[in-house]
Amino acid sequence: MGATLLAAAIVVAALVVKTALDEFREPGSGGRQWLFLTDPRAVSAGAVTALVLGLLGWWQAGGEGVVWAVLAAILAAFAVGQGRRPL
Secondary structure (H helix, E strand, O other), rough: OOHHHHHHHHHHHHHHHHHHHHHOOOOOOHHOOHHHOOOOOHHHHHHHHHHHHHHHHHHHHHHHHHHHHHHHHHHHHHHHOOOOOOO
């Protein structure tokens, strides 16, 4: 499970670095990229994704499947929240 956690941490770190680089290029863009965390529709999509993939992942691979399900849920929420105006 250590390799799975390391791989997921690398993906999350890459997203954070991407946000930081975008923020340097255009101030304020980093905050806009993470607005999906306050969008109820995006959070709901992420929660459903986490639940479904988490159950399937646990059944197939145990804890490693859950780690990937959480990462997929974050990416799904990010994708659903893109292009929406803040509430």
